[in-house]
Amino acid sequence: MWIVIPRHMLTPALPVTKPTAEDLLIWYDRHRRDLPWRAKPGETANPYRVWISEIMLQQTTVTAVKPFYLRFLDRFPTVEALAQAQEDSVMQAWAGLGYYSRARNLHACAKAVVDRHGGHFPPTEAELLKLPGIGAYTAAAVAAIAFNEKAAAVDGNVERVMSRVFMIEDPLPKAKPLIRSLTEDIVPADRPGDFAQAVMDLGATICTPKRPACALCPWMIPCQARATGLQEAFPKKLKKETGQLRKGAAFVVLRADDSILLRTRPPKGLLGGMAEPPTSAWEPDYQPSQAVLDAPIDARWQRLPGVVRHVFTHFPLELTVLFAKVPKGTPAPDDMRWTPRMQLHEEALPGAMKKVLVHALGEIPVPKTDKSASEP
DNA sequence: GAACCGTGGCC
DNA sequence: TGGCCAAGGTT
Numbered sequence: 171m172w173i174v175i176p177r178h179m180l181t182p183a184l185p186v187t188k189p190t191a192e193d194l195l196i197w198y199d200r201h202r203r204d205l206p207w208r209a210k211p212g213e214t215a216n217p218y219r220v221w222i223s224e225i226m227l228q229q230t231t232v233t234a235v236k237p238f239y240l241r242f243l244d245r246f247p248t249v250e251a252l253a254q255a256q257e258d259s260v261m262q263a264w265a266g267l268g269y270y271s272r273a274r275n276l277h278a279c280a281k282a283v284v285d286r287h288g289g290h291f292p293p294t295e296a297e298l299l300k301l302p303g304i305g306a307y308t309a310a311a312v313a314a315i316a317f318n319e320k321a322a323a324v325d326g327n328v329e330r331v332m333s334r335v336f337m338i339e340d341p342l343p344k345a346k347p348l349i350r351s352l353t354e355d356i357v358p359a360d361r362p363g364d365f366a367q368a369v370m371d372l373g374a375t376i377c378t379p380k381r382p383a384c385a386l387c388p389w390m391i392p393c394q395a396r397a398t399g400l401q402e403a404f405p406k407k408l409k410k411e412t413g414q415l416r417k418g419a420a421f422v423v424l425r426a427d428d429s430i431l432l433r434t435r436p437p438k439g440l441l442g443g444m445a446e447p448p449t450s451a452w453e454p455d456y457q458p459s460q461a462v463l464d465a466p467i468d469a470r471w472q473r474l475p476g477v478v479r480h481v482f483t484h485f486p487l488e489l490t491v492l493f494a495k496v497p498k499g500t501p502a503p504d505d506m507r508w509t510p511r512m513q514l515h516e517e518a519l520p521g522a523m524k525k526v527l528v529h530a531l532g533e534i535p536v537p538k539t540d541k542s543a544s545e546p
Numbered sequence: 547g548a549a550c551c552g553t554g555g556c557c
Numbered sequence: 558t559g560g561c562c563a564a565g566g567t568t
Contacts, residue, residue: 227564234554234563268552271567305566325564343547370564379562380557410549412560440551481559483551521553 189335189392191358191365197388198368201375205232206239208367215363217291217316218249221279224308225272232374238267250289252280261443261518270442270520275303293317315363322353323366327373333405334377337394341406413485418452419461420478420489420523422530423469426498429508430527431466432517440482445517447526448506449489458490466503469494478529480522487522493530511535 199211207223209215222242226235242263246252252260257277264273279301283291291312292298298309310321322328329342332349340348357365376387384396395401423431430447437443450456450464462471471492478489502508509517514527514534527534 224564229552229563229565231554231563266553268554269565271551272565275566303566307565311564323564326562327564366564373564409561442551481553483553484549 186394187392189356189389191356191361193388194368194372195358195361195364198364198371201371202367203232203371203375206236206243215316217293217312219243220316221291221304221308221312222276224311225276225303226267228272228308229269230267234267238264249280249283249291252277253284257443258518262516265444265518266521266524268521270444271438272303274437274443278302279304291316293319295319295321311366314357314366318363320357320359320362322350322357324350324353325370327370327377328353330379330405331369331373331377331389334382334395334401335389335393337398337400337404339406341408345405413482414454415486415488416452416454417456417458417488417490419450419456419458419464420446420491420526421448421465421467421471422491422493422527423447423467424493424495424511424531425500425508426495427508427510428512429510430514430531431502431506432509433506441520441522443518444520444523446519446523448503452487452489461490461492465492465494466506467494467496467500469496474530476529478522478525480525482522489522489526491526491529 202208202211205223207219223235223239226239226242245263246255246260255277257274260277261270261273264270264276267273282301283289292301293313294317295309295313298304298312299306304312307323307325311323311325313319313321314323324346329346329349332338332352333342333345336352338345338348372387372389376383377389380402382401384390384393384401387393387396390396393401395404421431425431432445433448435441435444435446448466450461458473458477461473465471471494474491474493476491478491480487480489511531512535515536519527519534524534
């Protein structure tokens with residue numbers, strides 16, 4: 171006769187060990203990424219560079235940021251240089267990176283650091299949080315990385331790692347307070363900045379959104395999601411729907427002196443403060459066949475074949491491009507201007523609007539970068 | 547809390 | 558190819 175013994179009486183419950191900063195930092199010291207804005211081991215981090223990198227890296231990949239960061243630092247080497255710069259030149263340096271309110275806030279923040287703090291970033295999370303463009307995450311990250319303050323920088327990487335290690339069932343963003351609390355309990359007093367960067371490196375190279383490399387993870391043992399093979403099911407997220415397609419027309423005017431009609435968008439909202447060829451309103455039921463009625467100038471308009479498609483965060487856009495040539499001396503309508511084709515590269519043109527110009531004119535000329543020209 | 551706010555890469 | 562994703566902040 172068989173006596174059936176439940177499995178839970180045969181094997182003890184799996185011991186749940188806590189993830190420790192020590193285990194993570196041992197891994198980090200061996201595998202840390204070498205990034206342009208990052209201090210070498212033993213070096214002191216430069217708050218200005220850390221800050222620039224943190225703003226650029228918001229919702230943006232390291233690969234995309236690198237060239238922008240290097241160019242930006244070359245152009246604005248110090249917070250004073252950035253504070254003194256023209257707004258236009260800051261927007262132009264940011265063109266192509268996206269989320270353009272970051273650039274405007276960045277400029278405002280540089281001015282505030284110079285005016286209110288004598289050109290030195292305040293060294294505490296609470297003071298950093300008061301500056302424009304610096305929210306909860308960035309304040310903690312700069313405080314920890316640049317000033318060694320024991321602050322918990324909770325970003326997307328931390329959320330993913332913690333969701334898995336603690337197998338948090340609540341979806342984001344509901345789980346954020348719990349994740350913050352769990353993270354604060356782990357941040358070490360001696361190396362808070364390295365801890366923050368270590369979780370980012372872990373999230374970028376091991377605990378990735380898809381196919382995490384758990385076998386290489388310093389937190390494999392304490393990870394509850396890994397223990398049950400469910401690591402890819404975390405973090406739980408509410409999925410958001412894509413917006414409705416909007417349509418519109420863009421008007422590319424080529425004047426006989428080889429200049430293009432442009433305007434600057436309003437400072438706030440979508441593509442705020444960026445340059446563009448004039449366009450119609452963008453609406454779901456826009457009729458491209460009637461586009462000429464929205465033209466900024468009286469001319470012989472030519473509707474170009476095809477459309478320019480672009481996907482913004484919350485809606486896709488389809489622009490029909492109308493093209494016209496006008497004589498030399500044609501004046502620009504109010505609030506518009508003529509930019510020589512060879513100077514288009516100096517305009518703060520977002521990606522969507524570059525697509526429009528390329529559709530109508532072909533590639534935008536980019537001058538060869540000549541470093542010797544900017545040196546004595 | 548939810549909406550708004552870009553872009554490029556990946557599978 | 559289209560949906561997902563990336564070191565969020567502001568309103």
